[in-house]
Amino acid sequence: MTQRGEVEHLNDIVAKYPEVPQLIILKTDVQRRGVFYTDSALSVLDEKKHSITGTHIFGTRDGKIAPRPESLLLRDGTSIITTPTAIEDNPYVVDLLYGQPYLFDGGEPIEEVDYWPAPAFYGKLTRSGIPMQKIVSARPQRLVINPHRYCTFWNNSNGCTFCDIVAQIKKGKKDLQIQVRPKADEIAEIVAEALNEPGRYSAVFLTSGSVINGTEPFDEEIDIYIEVFQELGKLFRTKKFPSQIIGTAYSEAQLERLYRQTGLMSYTADIEVLNEDLFNIHCPGKAEWIGYKEWKRRLVNAVDIFGRGFVNTGLVAGIELTTPHGFKTEDEALSRTLEEAEDLASQGVSTVYIVWSPRPDTVIGNQKNASLDYYIRLAKGLHELRVTYKLPIMFDDYRHCGNHPDTDLSRLLPF
Amino acid sequence: MPLTLQPIIRLLLDDTGTTRIVATTSEDGSPYAVISPFLHLNHDGFFVHLELLETSITNRNLLRNLWFDRKAAINLTGKDGRSVLVKGVPVKAIISGPIFSEYYTKVRQAFGDADLSTVWLIKPVEIVNETYAERKIEEETQYPFSVHLDRLVNRKKSTQKKDRP
Secondary structure (H helix, E strand, O other), X not given: OOOOOOOOOHHHHHHHOOOOOHHHHHHHHHHHHOEEEOHHHHHOOOOOOEOEOOOOOOOOOOOOOOOOEOOEEOOOOOEEOOOEOOHHHOOEEEEEEOOEEEEEEOOEEEEEOEEOEOOOOOOOEOOOOOEHHHOEEEEOOEEEEOOOOOOHHHHHOOOOOOOOHHHHHHHHHHHOOOOOOOOHHXXXXXXXXXXXXXXXXXXXXXXXXXXXXXXXXXXXXXXXXHHHHHHHHOOOOOOOOOEEEEOOOOOHHHHHHHHHHOOOOEEEOOOEOOOHHHHHHHOHXXXXXXXXXXXXXXXXXXXXXXXXXXXXXXXXXXXXHOOOOOOOOXXXXXXXXXXXXXXXXXXXXXXXXXXXXXXXXXXXXXXXXXXXXXXHHHHHHHHHHHHHOOOOOHHHOOOOOOOOHHHHHHHHOOO | OOHHHOHHHHHHHXXXXXXXXXXXXXXXXXXXXXXXXXXXXXOOXXXXXXXXXXXXXXXXXXXXXXXXXOOEEEEEEOOOOOEEEXXXXXXXXXXXXXXXXXXXXXXXXXXXXXXXXXXXXXXXXXXXEOOHHHHHHHHHHHOHHHOXXXXXXXXXXXXXXXXXX
């Protein structure tokens, strides 16, 4: 069995899983190992044409803030959302091949990539003179808004062990002049400008850190989303518009309020790891304020409000194997994770994962993520659950997010 | 000479009256064919197919073909009966950026309130001449046993016999 962190040959995994597209295996491995951009690769980076790092809510693996491609696109339209990684850590290398950015491994060219295209609104200023990309960013088909870049779980040091949102905002405020809480009307001003670009966006996405304040905990977090959504709603002729939030797990009353008062169409509350003991260890703030069983119950309740195929939860896949508390083998981790994911799927909640990228300003940033074999088996397993339970996942697919190898596989779902 | 520089391809694509069809197969081999009204060649010699619907069977089949290196088929048939079939491999799905925006605008200019899912680039790997008049000559020359005998009957002679009192 492959051990965690061991370097595997991509071709061996491709041969082992012929039913999984090679491009998705490659994407997963690039996310697992990270990328290093050569000077040549960076020489063709053009802020007028390409999205350049700038407004990340989370940090980079090499701990640096520098102008680099925001992320990469593969030939099938799939994104590789990855993070610059120090060359000493054996990442894939992005270099040029006949002028085209290309992924290299061990000096061998593997696959062509494109840098994400720059949105037309990048470089423009808001009426108050703020560069628009400091407030709203973009993926290839999605507008990304972070209305509150602070997580109050960190107030008593109960932030998640894999998260560097607070460390990043401290860096970002200093180096990038990123605001913790931009104004709702200024966000809407930027989105209005963005929508002038034909065919560029098919969803609006909002995510923030958790905000415990309010009459009921998290009321203030919901207020922030509602305020922004109501401003955005003025831009559309339909009451509901393609949109997603990744928020905390809210009570039924809060979800009802959020759904009724906004144009929001889908809802994600990331449970991060599908095991109660590990949840308590890795997400102490979520455990303190909501609890594991209640988090899952709230996810299931959200299906009644948003509908099947419009609610999911995310995993930071790989943290379940970290020492000293994690599962001892990948087989056990896979089996236990999929068992709980199936319980959620049977009740209408999809589970998606991101490849955990250990980052320096996090509690477990010095550990390694899982093997490629594990990540491919996990992607297959989560995708197969969607097949079994006929759960669509378009709101969080390659086009609307691009960060989940399992939902890449679901592009072929016939529903 | 690159396959797509063959004059007949250009001639057919330049004619707005040409019927353009993209045919694909599903995972189990089921065939599927659709009209592709915007089908054309780009500057690099790739066919450009504009897929308007994200969940269409053609879109999924093209993605499967790209992922697993399988071929699709393109048929071009002109009003005068000239016809070619091109086998090709989908090599790129463009969903964002200036090329996508350009086609998105074209689609909407042509169809009004339409959408665009994917700009597919299909690399041609084989061209088959399907023009009936030319294929007929080829067939009858190379495969004489494919011809029905009634077509070879000397009608003039038999008619003369019939006319005798």
